[in-house]
Structure formats: C-alpha cells, structure tokens
Amino acid sequence: MEPHLTIGEVSRRSGVAPSGLRYYESLGLIASERTGGNQRRYRRSVLRRVAFIRTASRVGLTLEQIRDALATLPDGRTPTAQDWSRLSSSWRPLLDARIAELERLRDDLDSCIGCGCLSLERCALQNPGDRASALGPGPRYLEGDTPADAARAEARGGGVGAAARR
Amino acid sequence: MEPHLTIGEVSRRSGVAPSGLRYYESLGLIASERTGGNQRRYRRSVLRRVAFIRTASRVGLTLEQIRDALATLPDGRTPTAQDWSRLSSSWRPLLDARIAELERLRDDLDSCIGCGCLSLERCALQNPGDRASALGPGPRYLEGDTPADAARAEARGGGVGAAARR
DNA sequence: CCTTGACCTCAAGTGCGCTTGAACTTACAG
DNA sequence: CTGTAAGTTCAAGCGCACTTGAGGTCAAGG
Numbered sequence: 001m002e003p004h005l006t007i008g009e010v011s012r013r014s015g016v017a018p019s020g021l022r023y024y025e026s027l028g029l030i031a032s033e034r035t036g037g038n039q040r041r042y043r044r045s046v047l048r049r050v051a052f053i054r055t056a057s058r059v060g061l062t063l064e065q066i067r068d069a070l071a072t073l074p075d076g077r078t079p080t081a082q083d084w085s086r087l088s089s090s091w092r093p094l095l096d097a098r099i100a101e102l103e104r105l106r107d108d109l110d111s112c113i114g115c116g117c118l119s120l121e122r123c124a125l126q127n128p129g130d131r132a133s134a135l136g137p138g139p140r141y142l143e144g145d146t147p148a149d150a151a152r153a154e155a156r157g158g159g160v161g162a163a164a165r166r
Numbered sequence: 167m168e169p170h171l172t173i174g175e176v177s178r179r180s181g182v183a184p185s186g187l188r189y190y191e192s193l194g195l196i197a198s199e200r201t202g203g204n205q206r207r208y209r210r211s212v213l214r215r216v217a218f219i220r221t222a223s224r225v226g227l228t229l230e231q232i233r234d235a236l237a238t239l240p241d242g243r244t245p246t247a248q249d250w251s252r253l254s255s256s257w258r259p260l261l262d263a264r265i266a267e268l269e270r271l272r273d274d275l276d277s278c279i280g281c282g283c284l285s286l287e288r289c290a291l292q293n294p295g296d297r298a299s300a301l302g303p304g305p306r307y308l309e310g311d312t313p314a315d316a317a318r319a320e321a322r323g324g325g326v327g328a329a330a331r332r
Numbered sequence: 333c334c335t336t337g338a339c340c341t342c343a344a345g346t347g348c349g350c351t352t353g354a355a356c357t358t359a360c361a362g
Numbered sequence: 363c364t365g366t367a368a369g370t371t372c373a374a375g376c377g378c379a380c381t382t383g384a385g386g387t388c389a390a391g392g
Contacts, residue, residue, distance in 0.1 A: 008368065019351055037358045039369050058271065063349070088275060095272045099265060105224065106261045109254060174338065185381055203388045205339055229379070
C-alpha cells in the first residue's frame with residue numbers, strides 16, 4: 001500500500017487539524033512520506049494511529065507517554081488488531097483509577113456538604129488520605145518542593161509502555 | 167479578627183506556595199491587607215477560601231470559574247457554612263458528568279478491546295455519540311474551526327456560578 | 333547594630349498541546 | 363497556461379496555573 005492520503009484528507013477523516021498532524025509528526029508520533037514537491041503523503045494506517053493517539057489523549061495520557069506506547073508496536077509489519085488491543089488495554093487501570101478518585105472526591109463532597117466545612121485539618125476533601133490526586137493532565141509536571149507538589153507528582157506516572165516514571 | 171497570618175503561614179497551612187498565593191491574589195481569588203512594611207497579612211478565613219480554591223481546582227474548574235463562584239459569596243459578612251455548602255454542592259453535577267464520561271469511555275474501551283479496532287467510522291471510542299468530551303481542564307479553550315475543536319468546546323462550560331457560558 | 337530569613341515586585345520562564353502568521357511552493361481544474 | 367486551493371517551513375503565540383530569578387526591603391533574635 002503506497003501512501004496516497006494528503007494531510008487534508010487525514011485531517012478531515014481524523015478530525016485533527018493539519019497543524020496538529022504536523023505537530024504529531026514533529027514529536028515522532030506519526031510518519032509520512034513526501035512527494036517530489038515535498039508534500040506529505042500518508043498511508044491509510046496512519047488513520048488508526050491517529051485514532052489511537054486521540055483516544056489515548058482523551059484518556060489522559062501525555063503525547064510523550066503515547067509516543068512511548070506506540071514505540072512498542074512491531075517495527076516491520078503493520079500492527080494487528082491484537083497489537084492495538086494490547087496497547088489500549090493498558091489504559092484500563094488508568095481509567096479505573098481516575099474514576100475511583102473522582103468518585104471518592106464526590107463522596108467526600110457529599111459527606112461535607114452538610115457541614116460546609118472544608119476545614120484544612122478535618123475535612124476529607126482537604127486530606128485525601130491516600131495522596132492520589134491528579135484529576136486530568138493538568139499543567140506543571142515537575143517534581144516540586146512543596147508537599148502539595150510532591151503529592152501531585154506522585155499521583156502521576158503513566159500506565160502505558162515505558163512511560164517516563166519520574 | 168484582625169489579619170495576622172503571614173504568607174508563609176498560610177502557605178504552610180494550605181499547602182499552596184507563596185508564589186501561588188500571590189498569583190491567586192493577582193487574579194482576585196483571595197485578598198490580603200498590608201503591614202506598614204508592605205507585607206501581606208491574611209485573616210484566618212483565607213484558609214477556608216484557599217481550601218475551597220484547591221478543592222474546586224481538583225474538581226476541574228478553572229481559576230476564572232472559581233473566581234466567579236467566589237464572587238457570589240456575601241459581601242459584608244464572613245461566609246457561613248451554608249454559603250460554602252451552596253457553592254460546593256454546585257460541583258456535584260460536574261463531578262457526576264465527568265465520572266459518567268469516563269465510565270462511558272471505559273465501557274467503550276471494553277467493547278473495543280476484543281477487536282482492537284479503533285476504527286474511525288465504526289468504533290464507539292472514536293464516535294462518542296454524544297459529543298461530551300473534555301476529560302480534565304486541558305489546554306486550548308478557544309472555540310475552534312474543526313469539528314473536533316467544536317466538540318471539545320461544547321463539552322466545556324462550567325457548572326458553577328456565573329461561569330463564562332460562551 | 334547586625335545578620336538572617338522571610339517578605340516584596342516585576343518580568344520572564346515552564347510545560348503541554350496545539351494554532352497562527354508570514355512567506356513561499358505545489359497540485360490540479362478549467 | 364493560469365488561477366486557486368492546498369500544501370510547505372519556521373518562529374512565535376496562546377491558555378492555564380503557576381514558578382523562578384533578579385534585585386531589593388522588612389522583622390526579629392542575638
């Protein structure tokens with residue numbers, strides 16, 4: 001299968017803007033060949049790859065983590081359904097953890113709502129107990145000096161592939 | 167109650183770095199008085215306010231939304247437990263929605279995992295059906311031109327106070 | 333009085349995930 | 363052949379939530 005999709009076609013079919021696709025390529029998440037006139041041409045498999053990237057991103061992984069996960073795909077051949085399945089199944093625990101944390105937060109909220117306390121010392125909302133925090137892929141990924149930062153940094157750490165672990 | 171907490175004390179007791187507290191103040195989320203020597207002094211109620219900010223932030227609100235929510239607190243008097251309760255109860259639907267979305271994503275993942283499809287046309291993961299997306303407070307808040315961006319922008323829109331509704 | 337640590341302001345930097353703009357080239361339809 | 367839509371590169375910008383650094387001031391103990 002020779003590459004024949006233009007960046008515009010991939011963009012339309014994936015919902016990712018051309019600039020986004022170029023950005024993905026600059027990070028090594030997708031690849032393209034070039035025409036004589038230096039224009040990108042993609043093979044159809046890039047669509048699945050982009051689909052994976054978008055979904056993984058929705059799940060909350062950083063592009064770096066996704067790149068690492070994609071790097072574990074077989075080199076020579078086109079990835080099989082099993083390959084993709086293996087990768088995406090690794091999201092499961094991550095999703096479970098995120099859901100659990102939000103539920104805990106919600107329940108704490110419920111138990112606090114009557115008192116309106118939000119006390120720093122006593123309130124469950126303020127003292128998460130387990131220090132699992134990070135809700136989404138927020139900003140600041142540095143390990144910090146403050147307790148709050150440290151706790152946040154802890155909560156991080158990917159669940160896919162050889163994701164950067166600290 | 168005259169203000170007597172230094173920024174360092176508030177920082178230690180809230181877990182928010184001094185720079186963070188100054189940043190909050192610059193955005194109008196908290197207030198302080200000054201000593202003769204221009205140093206900040208806080209009243210104790212700022213601790214509860216900061217607690218609210220941190221928790222709301224964990225829930226996924228932007229600082230702007232939080233500021234708007236805080237603006238609905240009574241002007242003259244110190245907020246009561248009921249005031250805080252009213253504010254934080256507005257998080258409930260937001261949390262519920264986020265949880266529901268993640269669960270849907272997880273379930274879709276489960277049904278996809280066998281096939282490893284991630285097909286752009288057929289896969290539930292790729293066609294969320296309802297276009298509720300946004301997982302956490304990610305980047306890019308502009309309403310975009312692409313379908314993907316539009317869908318993302320839709321998913322946004324706060325649930326607290328007079329949050330910017332487009 | 334002096335040192336030390338905590339505080340001040342202001343501008344700039346960071347990290348992520350892109351987008352935008354300028355200046356230019358290519359591909360294709362008529 | 364020509365017009366135009368779509369492509370190219372590169373640098374810079376954006377939005378959020380902060381942090382960092384430079385250069386200086388303040389407050390309290392010895």
